[in-house]
Amino acid sequence: MFSKILIANRGEIAARIMRTCMSLGVRTVGIYSDADAKALHVQLADEAYWVGGSRVAESYLNMERIIEIAKQTGAEAIHPGYGLLSENAAFAKRCEAEGIVFIGPASGVIAQMGSKIESRKAMEAAGVPVVPGIAHPLSDVEEAVEVADRFGYPVMLKASAGGGGIGMQVVRDEAELRKAYAGNQKRAADFFGDGAMYLEKFIENPHHIEIQVLADSFGNTLFLWERECSIQRRHQKVVEEAPSPFLNSELRIKMGQTAVQAARSIGYRNAGTIEFLVDDQHNFYFLEMNTRLQVEHPVTEEITGLDLVEWQLRIANGERLPFRQEEVSLDGHAIEVRIYAEDPKTFFPSPGTVQKLVFPEGPGVRNETGVNEQSVVTPFYDPMIAKLVVKGSDRQDAVKRLQAALDTYQVEGIKTNLPMLRDVAQHPVFQAGHTTTDFVAKYLQGKS
Numbered sequence: 220m221f222s223k224i225l226i227a228n229r230g231e232i233a234a235r236i237m238r239t240c241m242s243l244g245v246r247t248v249g250i251y252s253d254a255d256a257k258a259l260h261v262q263l264a265d266e267a268y269w270v271g272g273s274r275v276a277e278s279y280l281n282m283e284r285i286i287e288i289a290k291q292t293g294a295e296a297i298h299p300g301y302g303l304l305s306e307n308a309a310f311a312k313r314c315e316a317e318g319i320v321f322i323g324p325a326s327g328v329i330a331q332m333g334s335k336i337e338s339r340k341a342m343e344a345a346g347v348p349v350v351p352g353i354a355h356p357l358s359d360v361e362e363a364v365e366v367a368d369r370f371g372y373p374v375m376l377k378a379s380a381g382g383g384g385i386g387m388q389v390v391r392d393e394a395e396l397r398k399a400y401a402g403n404q405k406r407a408a409d410f411f412g413d414g415a416m417y418l419e420k421f422i423e424n425p426h427h428i429e430i431q432v433l434a435d436s437f438g439n440t441l442f443l444w445e446r447e448c449s450i451q452r453r454h455q456k457v458v459e460e461a462p463s464p465f466l467n468s469e470l471r472i473k474m475g476q477t478a479v480q481a482a483r484s485i486g487y488r489n490a491g492t493i494e495f496l497v498d499d500q501h502n503f504y505f506l507e508m509n510t511r512l513q514v515e516h517p518v519t520e521e522i523t524g525l526d527l528v529e530w531q532l533r534i535a536n537g538e539r540l541p542f543r544q545e546e547v548s549l550d551g552h553a554i555e556v557r558i559y560a561e562d563p564k565t566f567f568p569s570p571g572t573v574q575k576l577v578f579p580e581g582p583g584v585r586n587e588t589g590v591n592e593q594s595v596v597t598p599f600y601d602p603m604i605a606k607l608v609v610k611g612s613d614r615q616d617a618v619k620r621l622q623a624a625l626d627t628y629q630v631e632g633i634k635t636n637l638p639m640l641r642d643v644a645q646h647p648v649f650q651a652g653h654t655t656t657d658f659v660a661k662y663l664q665g666k667s
């Protein structure tokens with residue numbers, strides 16, 4: 220195993236990675252910005268270094284400074300966490316060039332999956348079902364109209380460099396398409412520096428179901444079941460659970476095997492996630508692949524009993540996965556909710572000092588946090604401050620534990636989305652397991 224690694228991240232995920240390092244006897248190097256000088260992840264690191272100003276561009280995205288710190292401290296590998304540099308192919312490539320292990324897949328694979336057009340192409344070639352659409356950049360609005368006619372409206376116009384909801388638009392007829400085209404292209408160019416767009420058939424009110432995979436450097440690729448992530452608000456996930464209440468065991472296995480086929484076809488190594496849209500008729504379509512550890516990885520850990528960070532480290536260190544697909548268990552039911560520092564009425568971030576913080580406790584309750592009492596939540600970073608993960612013997616048991624845990628959760632000093640999370644947990648539609656992507660808009664609009 221590595222003796223020392225650098226964690227190029229902050230907040231709850233930096234703390235989470237450090238915990239596994241501690242249990243494996245791996246020493247940790249933390250990094251911090253001006254705003255984070257006293258942050259929890261700095262306190263937890265064995266050693267920590269300042270990387271720059273409060274804005275991420277000056278600190279957590281400062282590749283050269285981070286590489287320099289890794290070299291100076293003798294860190295053998297860098298764990299990028301999620302967000303920030305985790306899917307930055309140029310950073311992975313710099314690590315490769317410097318002989319520092321990037322805890323993730325090869326840089327070429329990150330680049331390939333980062334382009335939605337390239338990833339569609341690769342998946343089509345591998346025989347993975349993709350949403351009906353095209354796998355090349357549209358040349359102009361006339362081609363878009365022609366393609367949309369071929370697949371039939373409604374269609375979705377998407378930025379190739381996009382993902383996470385930015386640079387995409389549903390269009391329901393030709394007039395709407397003509398109106399949307401130039402604006403969407405401009406937004407994609409402004410936001411991603413790449414205006415390339417493609418077009419897909421729009422799947423109405425789909426389930427968002429993602430498969431966790433784990434792949435070592437020796438061609439062993441396994442699926443660790445799925446996560447149901449349909450409950451979102453404006454592309455921000457709110458609730459994630461495993462297993463999905465929507466899948467039967469036959470579809471679960473079929474999607475798992477398809478995800479393994481997808482990962483194998485691109486020579487994937489690391490933990491990874493294949494996102495699918497699933498329609499009412501149980502058709503599933505590849506959406507995109509995330510080449511990193513995800514925020515919602517704990518629900519998979521809870522039902523499989525595996526530590527995903529540990530396996531990321533072991534794989535990066537050149538170890539073989541010692542278990543087979545048949546040995547990956549699916550035990551009980553886990554639900555995660557994300558606690559955001561935001562105004563429950565306006566959904567704007569709510570910076571400030573955490574005056575009081577009481578986490579729920581009890582059997583089957585797990586808290587992941589980047590803050591403690593007296594932590595300052597700044598406007599510079601993602602407003603997610605903690606995750607609550609509950610595990611039960613079945614979904615009903617997990618929902619009960621979620622409700623009880625949310626009842627005792629206390630945060631003072633900043634506003635949070637806890638009222639909305641309580642509304643979700645108490646909602647009969649959620650309790651019945653009818654989780655779809657329109658849940659928040661349909662059942663909670665105007666509430667909380």
Ligand code: MV4
Nearest residue numbers: 350375382383384419420421422427451454656
């Ligand atoms: C779609 C779709 C319907 N049809 N693509 C949203 C995030 C981005 N990664 C892709 N997204 C979608 N792509 C087609 N062809 C619907 C969504 C979508 C969605 C997907 C997953 C979870 C929540 C969502 C909310 C709105 C739209």
